[in-house]
Amino acid sequence: MRYIFKFPDIGEGLEEGTIVEWHVEKGQTVKMGDSLVTMETDKVVTAIPSPRDGIIAAKFGKVGETIHVGSALVEIDIAGIDGEAAVAEASKPEPVEEEGAGVVGTLEVAGNNAVLSASKEGLSAGTAKLEKSERVLATPVARALAKESGVNINTVTGTGPAGRVTKEDILRYISDSTKSSTSQAQSKENITSDELKLEIEPLTQIRKTIAKNMIQSKHNAAHMTVFEEVEIAELDRVRKRFKDVYSNEGIKLTYLSFIIKATAASLKKFRALNAEMDMERGNMIYKKYYNIGIAIDTPKGLVVPVIRNADRLSVKEIAKEIQILSDKARDGKLSLDDMKDGTFTITSYGSIGGLFAVPVINYPQAGILGIGRINNKPVVKENQVVPGLVLPLSLSVDHRIADGGETTRFINTIMGYLADPVSLIME
Amino acid sequence: MFNEYNPINNKEFQILNHKGKIVDKDLMPVIKDDDLLKAYKDMLFARTADLQIVSYQRQGRIYTYPPNYGQEAISGAVGALIRDEDWLVPAFREMGAMLAKGVTLKELFLYFMGYEDGSKFSKAKKTLPISVPIASQFLHAAGLGYAIKYKKEKDIVYAFVGDGGTSEGDFHEAINFAGVWKIPVIFIIQNNQYGISTPTRMQTASENLAVKAIAYGVKGIKVDGNDYFAMYKAIQESIKICESGEGPVLIEAVTYRKGAHTTSDDPTKYRTKEEEDIWDEKDPLKRLKSYLITKKLWSDKDEEKIVEQYKVEVDRQFIEAENYGPYPKEDIFKYMYAEMPDDLKEQEKEYERFLEWKASRSK
Numbered sequence: 112m113r114y115i116f117k118f119p120d121i122g123e124g125l126e127e128g129t130i131v132e133w134h135v136e137k138g139q140t141v142k143m144g145d146s147l148v149t150m151e152t153d154k155v156v157t158a159i160p161s162p163r164d165g166i167i168a169a170k171f172g173k174v175g176e177t178i179h180v181g182s183a184l185v186e187i188d189i190a191g192i193d194g195e196a197a198v199a200e201a202s203k204p205e206p207v208e209e210e211g212a213g214v215v216g217t218l219e220v221a222g223n224n225a226v227l228s229a230s231k232e233g234l235s236a237g238t239a240k241l242e243k244s245e246r247v248l249a250t251p252v253a254r255a256l257a258k259e260s261g262v263n264i265n266t267v268t269g270t271g272p273a274g275r276v277t278k279e280d281i282l283r284y285i286s287d288s289t290k291s292s293t294s295q296a297q298s299k300e301n302i303t304s305d306e307l308k309l310e311i312e313p314l315t316q317i318r319k320t321i322a323k324n325m326i327q328s329k330h331n332a333a334h335m336t337v338f339e340e341v342e343i344a345e346l347d348r349v350r351k352r353f354k355d356v357y358s359n360e361g362i363k364l365t366y367l368s369f370i371i372k373a374t375a376a377s378l379k380k381f382r383a384l385n386a387e388m389d390m391e392r393g394n395m396i397y398k399k400y401y402n403i404g405i406a407i408d409t410p411k412g413l414v415v416p417v418i419r420n421a422d423r424l425s426v427k428e429i430a431k432e433i434q435i436l437s438d439k440a441r442d443g444k445l446s447l448d449d450m451k452d453g454t455f456t457i458t459s460y461g462s463i464g465g466l467f468a469v470p471v472i473n474y475p476q477a478g479i480l481g482i483g484r485i486n487n488k489p490v491v492k493e494n495q496v497v498p499g500l501v502l503p504l505s506l507s508v509d510h511r512i513a514d515g516g517e518t519t520r521f522i523n524t525i526m527g528y529l530a531d532p533v534s535l536i537m538e
Numbered sequence: 539m540f541n542e543y544n545p546i547n548n549k550e551f552q553i554l555n556h557k558g559k560i561v562d563k564d565l566m567p568v569i570k571d572d573d574l575l576k577a578y579k580d581m582l583f584a585r586t587a588d589l590q591i592v593s594y595q596r597q598g599r600i601y602t603y604p605p606n607y608g609q610e611a612i613s614g615a616v617g618a619l620i621r622d623e624d625w626l627v628p629a630f631r632e633m634g635a636m637l638a639k640g641v642t643l644k645e646l647f648l649y650f651m652g653y654e655d656g657s658k659f660s661k662a663k664k665t666l667p668i669s670v671p672i673a674s675q676f677l678h679a680a681g682l683g684y685a686i687k688y689k690k691e692k693d694i695v696y697a698f699v700g701d702g703g704t705s706e707g708d709f710h711e712a713i714n715f716a717g718v719w720k721i722p723v724i725f726i727i728q729n730n731q732y733g734i735s736t737p738t739r740m741q742t743a744s745e746n747l748a749v750k751a752i753a754y755g756v757k758g759i760k761v762d763g764n765d766y767f768a769m770y771k772a773i774q775e776s777i778k779i780c781e782s783g784e785g786p787v788l789i790e791a792v793t794y795r796k797g798a799h800t801t802s803d804d805p806t807k808y809r810t811k812e813e814e815d816i817w818d819e820k821d822p823l824k825r826l827k828s829y830l831i832t833k834k835l836w837s838d839k840d841e842e843k844i845v846e847q848y849k850v851e852v853d854r855q856f857i858e859a860e861n862y863g864p865y866p867k868e869d870i871f872k873y874m875y876a877e878m879p880d881d882l883k884e885q886e887k888e889y890e891r892f893l894e895w896k897a898s899r900s901k
Contacts, residue, residue: 119598122802143853144593155804162597447807 114163115272116147118184122154127179129316130172131156135185139167147185150178151316165189169272177313183272249276252311256281278311317412328474333510336469337518341526342490342499349532357427366485366502367405367459368430369535373528374480375401375421376538378455381521383513385454387475395512404453404473405433407440408463414440415473417453426535461485466503477512480525481505502529539565539775540757545748550760550792553767556820558828560767567771569618575835577618577766578826579844581610584634585823586848587643588797591650594856595801600650605797606633608764611822612728612791613638615769616696619777625686626665627679627697629672631728631795635696639665643852647859654869655862664693673703676712676725683721683786694780695723702733704747713788717754722780724773725788728763730795731817735808748790756786763791764822794820867893 118128128150135147146158148170169186172178247265249257253276257264260281267284269276314322346369357364378385378401386397401422404415416436421429439445456473459482470481483503490499504526508518528535543551553562560566569577588607594600606613609631617638620626626639633646640662649656649668657667669675679697686693703709704727716723727747731738744750751758757779761772769791776787794817798805818824830836871878871886878886 117598119596121596121598123602143597144590154802155798157596157804159596160593162599 112188112190113168114165114187114189115183116162116185116187117181118150118159118178120180121150121157121159122152125152125154125180127177128152129177130174132174133170134158135161135167135170137167137170141165141167141187159184161185161187163187163189171272175312175315177316186272247276248274250278252278253281260285315411317414321412324474325471328472332472332474334469334472334507335510335515335518336505336507337515337522338467339504339506339522339526341502341504341529343485343502343529344500346529346532347500357430362427362430363434364426364430365433367433367457367482368426369529369532370459370480370482370525371403371405371418371421371429371433371457372424372426372535373525374455374457375403376528376535377521377524379422380524381513381517383517384478384508384521386477386512388477388509388512398454400452400454402452402454404450404456404476405436406456406458407437409440409443411443414445414450415453415456416440416445416449417451419452455479457482461503467505470505470507472507472509474509476509478506478508478518478521481507539771540759540779543759545746545758545760545790546752548745548749548760550762551768551772552762552765553771554765554825554829556764556825558825558832560829565771567767567774569767569770571833571835573618575830577614578823578830578836580617580638581614581634581766581823581826582841582845583848583851584610584613584637586845587852588633590849590852590856591647592797592801599856599860600647601652602800602802603650604630604800605795606631608796608817608821609728609730609793610634611766611769611826612726612763612793614822615766615773616726618770619773620696621694622663623691623693624664625679625682625693625695626662627675627682627695628666628668629675629698629700629703629728630668630670631700631730632698635698636662636665639663641665643855644859647856648862651859651862653862653865654873673699673706673708673712675699676703677708679723679725680712680715680721683716683723684719687719687721692781693722694777694785695721696726697723698726698728700733701727701729701731701738701741701747702736703727704750705733705741713751713754713756713786716786717756720783721786722783723786724776724780725786727788727790728793729790730793732795732799732805732809734799734803735805737808746790748788751788754788756788757784758788758790760790760792763793764820764825766822766826793822796821 121128129152131149131151133148135141135145141147141161142164143162144160147161147167149156149158165187167185168188171183171185178184247267248269248271249264250271254264256262256278257267257276262281262284264276264281267276267280268274269280271277271280343366346366350364350366350369354364382397385401386395388395400420402417402419403421404417406413406415416439418424418429418432418436424432436445436449439449453473453476455476456479458468458470458479460468461482461484464484466483466486468481468483470479472479481504483505485500485502487498488501489496490501491497492499504522506518506522513521539551543549551565553560553566555561584606588605591600591603592605592607595603613632613634613636616626616632616635620635620638626632626635628636636646637643639659641659642661645656645659647656659665666675666678669678675697676699679695682695686695697712699709713725716725729738729747733741738747746760748758748760757776759772762768772789776785776789779785779787795805796814796817827836827841831838867886867889870889871882875882
């Protein structure tokens with residue numbers, strides 16, 4: 112007998128969770144209480160233990176996929192359990208479900224039984240083309256694909272859990288029918304090959320958050336960007352001088368450490384750039400603390416941890432902080448505390464490439480500074496063309512908060528510090 | 539003892555330190571080896587059950603649950619000293635004390651599965667049901683205490699609240715009332731450092747929580763709540779005070795919630811691993827265990843063996859609760875009023891119509 116374990120509501124009113132990590136493989140024997148999978152939800156990130164002893168017959172969903180509460184998570188073969196547990200198993204009332212939700216959307220659940228017959232995994236599809244009168248079980252992706260391809264989904268045999276029609280079933284059905292009906296081959300072939308080129312993946316939690324934040328910023332802030340270049344030969348000399356000393360202490364001294372220091376010092380002089388606007392109450396909120404967010408590129412997406420009170424930290428302390436936060440970001444260990452209360456953001460895409468950009472403000476902050484790729488190019492010094500080391504800067508501000516004059520004076524100040532790093536310690 | 543540990547001096551009463559060493563021989567309570575061993579085993583059983591319940595919840599087999607993990611010594615000491623004739627007024631993190639009174643695990647499971655029967659204790663006498671509204675427990679206890687005094691009985695009331703509960707009006711009203719009427723109530727604050735995510739330092743500007751007793755004119759003491767002996771001794775002394783008609787007593791039991799506030803909470807969002815490690819060193823079971831091992835009363839082997847037995851017993855009672863059968867409709871409507879008011883009758887009818895509709899749909 113197989114038991115479908117549905118993703119439970121583990122936190123008072125949850126709707127869904129994202130698979131972080133699987134702890135079991137198909138065919139693996141599990142005991143009640145053994146960890147099956149780690150799920151990320153709005154409330155907690157936690158391991159989900161098995162409710163039964165048995166053998167894993169199927170896992171539903173890949174890492175990064177969203178599972179709705181009440182939809183299948185794991186299928187466990189609980190046959191052959193003897194003794195007391197099995198008796199209790201049999202006498203246990205089946206939970207009554209009104210409707211379930213599928214891996215990527217709402218779908219119907221077969222009957223009211225949590226214990227279903229074995230799934231027909233591996234059976235060839237597309238053979239039985241009898242039309243069923245009832246609405247068949249199918250994933251939303253399969254339904255959408257069927258509709259687009261003009262396939263009557265009721266004629267497709269499902270191979271998913273409880274006979275559910277999957278995307279693969281539809282694709283197999285299409286390729287089978289094109290093989291059999293050569294007359295339509297030409298036109299069908301075009302459609303199917305196009306369909307095969309699509310890969311539809313559900314949005315991860317982090318991607319949803321990024322999308323929401325970007326839209327909110329573009330919708331609410333009046334973006335204005337100014338571009339500049341600053342010659343940083345002197346800064347480079349200072350950095351090179353201390354780099355190895357710091358490196359012996361395990362600290363990586365980057366240009367970014369200096370830029371953060373310079374930005375924090377400049378923010379203290381231009382309060383509008385460290386402010387936010389509360390239009391509802393008609394207030395401008397000037398912040399007397401300087402927490403600089405740094406945008407970090409991770410395999411899962413963009414995260415922005417915050418260096419707190421950057422104005423009070425030395426360049427060395429900032430370098431240390433950057434390292435700690437980057438390590439945490441890479442390991443996916445950033446906590447909410449690491450990412451909240453930023454007052455200004457720096458994004459240094461230049462370490463990957465790109466000279467100038469139009470960065471999107473980390474709303475409701477007033478500005479974001481983009482750091483471009485540092486490059487060698489000729490500069491004019493004392494009427495002589497000499498080789499120079501040039502850092503491109505792109506500063507986006509919320510024009511509701513900061514005017515043009517203030518914005519350019521702010522970037523000039525940052526450039527002043529970077530061109531002459533000694534002035535930073537004179538502050 | 540209450541003078542020596544006047545909370546105004548912010549001195550925490552401790553007998554067994556976190557290394558399992560006795561640091562205050564003079565105040566060490568006299569406990570027979572067998573009784574001590576039983577107390578340890580009771581706490582171990584509560585911990586085993588507690589950890590397993592969190593797992594059941596994650597399996598979707600039980601609703602929201604507030605873990606006791608790390609706070610077992612407080613309930614353990616109360617459990618060892620509370621008598622049948624005494625009243626227990628639990629909040630929701632006192633499993634050990636409830637089990638000691640005779641509440642069964644199965645009944646607790648039923649409660650967390652949403653059954654009314656989970657509050658109907660078959661064996662436990664004079665035990666109020668779990669009360670979730672914060673600090674309401676102290677008012678209930680004050681009422682019971684007043685009744686005891688009025689009826690000239692000898693019972694004592696044990697009531698629990700968390701550190702967050704000390705910010706409620708109920709807390710003030712109850713202790714103030716109890717102080718005026720000198721009623722036999724032992725008010726116990728389980729200061730587990732957080733009211734959900736609010737740390738104790740954000741909860742009050744007072745030096746500690748026990749110091750609040752002074753304002754009410756009652757005896758108070760701050761105790762290491764992870765020290766079984768200190769808790770035992772503090773309660774023993776509190777009983778004497780209550781019996782001499784000088785109650786109530788306010789005990790601040792300093793402990794740490796090693797688990798989450800409830801299964802819907804993620805403590806990593808508001809506290810650090812370093813902090814958890816520090817408190818792990820002070821764990822109540824660890825230190826009593828090392829004391830018992832030094833006294834050759836216990837061994838790792840004994841523990842391993844008995845935990846396995848406990849796990850089986852916890853599962854057994856859980857499966858019994860899981861098979862308890864459908865939830866009677868009356869439980870939702872019938873028990874609040876002697877005679878059901880019209881609007882409630884209307885709601886009951888509406889619910890019946892919903893059930894019919896649901897049944898017709900699943901055919």
